[in-house]
Amino acid sequence: MNAPLVAVAHGSRDPRSAATIHALMDVVRAMRPDLDVRTAFLDLSAPRLGDVLGAVHGDGHREAVVVPLLLGRAFHARVDVPAAVADVQQRLPRFRVHTSDVLGPDSRLDEAAWERLAQTGVRADDPELGVVLAGAGSSHDPANRLVADVAARWQARTSWAGAVAAFAAAADPDVPAAVADLRARGARRFAVASWFLAPGLLPDRIIRLAREHTGEPVLAEPMADHPGVAELVLQRYADALAAASHPAEYPRAQ
Known part of the structure; x- marks a missing residue:
């Protein structure tokens, strides 16, 4: 058994x-x-x-x-x-x-988050797009680096203005800082990818801040x-x- x-x-x-x-x-x-x-x-x-x-x-x-x-x-x-x-x-x-x-970390998580973002219609060859990969955030630095490493890999495989990690709590950068960074790189449109398994209070905080600082960003679903x-x-x-x-x-x- x-x-x-x-x-x-x-x-x-x-x-x-x-x-x-x-x-x-x-x-x-x-x-x-x-x-x-x-x-x-x-x-x-x-x-x-x-x-x-x-x-x-x-x-x-x-x-x-x-x-x-x-x-x-x-x-x-x-x-x-x-x-x-x-x-x-x-x-x-x-x-x-x-x-x-x-x-x-595992490549299957990378691909799940990537596919959820792709399902919104975001294109990899958009040079004016800035992508925020949003995670919960932790006082344990390796957990935050994992998310930042995924964003860096996405940046390397696209023509986007930028892809950066942002965190809902306990770690930097937060969403406003991430958006400011992407604007400085030339982003004119924004998307929020989800490094969350499920919806909840922290993903909602990310979405609220993204809307406050970008207007109407493209929002990807959690990996779920x-x-x-x-x-x-x-x-x-x-x-x-x-x-x-x-x-x-x-x-x-x-």
């Missing part, structure tokens, strides 16, 4: 966020109908990770794989997820819980239920199981 896959997202007070995560997991289930796939949240949404893992154990499973639906190894990945798993392991010491790496993201979730699941069987061959990312 395959170990169940328990995907855990951060959670949000915005009901659109949980609905989008559930839609993503429906795509995962369609790709692996043989697999028991469950959805959990760290905070603000239900069900919580500990409750879902407890239910998996209660259904008779001896192990599970937790896949954090997080784009980088910031605070939630380094602290919140391990703490929630440790609490379950303390209560259920014979129940094995394997935790996969986070989703990013893109097939490449679903494939990545399944890859992280498989990697975690392989690491549990052969730990020396699968060192965890730091």
